[in-house]
Amino acid sequence: MRRIVITGVGRGLGRALAQRWAERDEVWGTTRTGTTDLPLAGCLCIDLADEGSIVAGAAALRASVPGVDLLVNCAGVDARAFGAPEDPRGPFDVPAHMWKALFDVNVVGPMVFTRELLPLLRNGSQPLVVNVSSQLGSMQVAATKGRDTSYCVSKAALNMFSVKAAAELRPAGVGVVMLHPGWVQTDMGGRSAPLTIAESADAIVATVDALTLADSGRFIRWDGTDHPW
Numbered sequence: 495m496r497r498i499v500i501t502g503v504g505r506g507l508g509r510a511l512a513q514r515w516a517e518r519d520e521v522w523g524t525t526r527t528g529t530t531d532l533p534l535a536g537c538l539c540i541d542l543a544d545e546g547s548i549v550a551g552a553a554a555l556r557a558s559v560p561g562v563d564l565l566v567n568c569a570g571v572d573a574r575a576f577g578a579p580e581d582p583r584g585p586f587d588v589p590a591h592m593w594k595a596l597f598d599v600n601v602v603g604p605m606v607f608t609r610e611l612l613p614l615l616r617n618g619s620q621p622l623v624v625n626v627s628s629q630l631g632s633m634q635v636a637a638t639k640g641r642d643t644s645y646c647v648s649k650a651a652l653n654m655f656s657v658k659a660a661a662e663l664r665p666a667g668v669g670v671v672m673l674h675p676g677w678v679q680t681d682m683g684g685r686s687a688p689l690t691i692a693e694s695a696d697a698i699v700a701t702v703d704a705l706t707l708a709d710s711g712r713f714i715r716w717d718g719t720d721h722p723w
C-alpha cells in the first residue's frame with residue numbers, strides 16, 4: 495500500500511483519482527475547505543494561492559505520516575476562475591491581476607507544496623511527483639490551440655519547473671513527471687470534451703502506477719505515451 499497525496503479532491507479529476515487510488519492505497523487529499531465526503535485517510539485545508547495555508551497543511555501532514563510515495567499536483571484553474579469571460583482570452587485580453595492569480599495556483603502553489611513535502615517524499619518508496627499539466631503547455635500544440643493564453647503560459651511554466659525539479663531531485667531518487675490528462679468532461683473541460691472523467695482517471699491511474707524513476711522528466715499523456723514539447 496502506498497501513501498498518496500492529491501491536490502483538489504473536491505471535484506473533477508482530482509476527486510476521481512482520489513476515489514480510485516483510495517480503493518487500495520492510503521490517500522490524503524487537499525481541498526480549500528479541508529473537508530471531503532470521500533473515504534480518505536485525511537484531508538488537508540489548502541488554498542494554492544495562499545503560501546501560508548500550503549505550509550501549514552504540509553506541516554500537518556509531516557506531523558501525521560513518516561513518508562509520501564506519490565504526490566499528484568492536480569488542482570488547477572484557467573482565467574475564468576478569476577472572472578475572465580469565455581472569450582476573448584487571447585494574449586492581451588486577460589488583465590494582469592488574473593495572470594498573477596493564475597500563476598499562483600498553477601505554478602507557484604505546486605512548487606511550494608512540493609517543496610514542503612520533500613522531507614516526506616525523500617522518505618517514500620520509489621517517490622514520484624506527478625504535475626498535472628496540459629497539452630496547452632506544449633509549444634507545438636499551443637501554437638494552434640488554446641483559447642486562454644494565460645493558462646497556456648502557466649502550464650508551459652509548470653512544465654519548465656517540473657523539468658528543473660526532475661533534474662534537482664533525481665540524485666535523491668525522487669521522480670517528477672508532467673502529465674496531460676486529455677481533454678476531459680470536467681467543469682474546466684466542458685461537455686464537448688471527448689474523454690469522460692472516468693476514462694481519463696482510469697487511464698491515469700494505470701499509467702502512473704507503472705512509472706519509475708527512469709520516467710522522470712517525461713511529459714506524458716494520460717495513456718502513458720510521450721507528449722510533444
Ligand SMILES: NC(=O)c1ccc[n+]([C@@H]2O[C@H](COP(=O)([O-])OP(=O)(O)OC[C@H]3O[C@@H](n4cnc5c(N)ncnc54)[C@H](OP(=O)(O)O)[C@@H]3O)[C@@H](O)[C@H]2O)c1
Nearest residue numbers: 502505506507541542568569570628677678680681682683
Ligand atoms: N479538464 C480538462 O480538459 C483538462 C485538460 C488539460 C489539463 N487539465 C488539468 O487537469 C487538472 C484538473 O482539472 P479539472 O479538469 O479536474 O478541473 P476542475 O474540475 O475545474 O477542478 C479544478 C480543481 O482545482 C481546485 N482549485 C481551484 N482553485 C484552487 C485553489 N486556489 N487552491 C486549491 N485548489 C484549487 C478546485 O477546487 P475548488 O472546488 O475549491 O474550486 C478543483 O478541485 C488541472 O490542473 C487542469 O489544468 C484539465
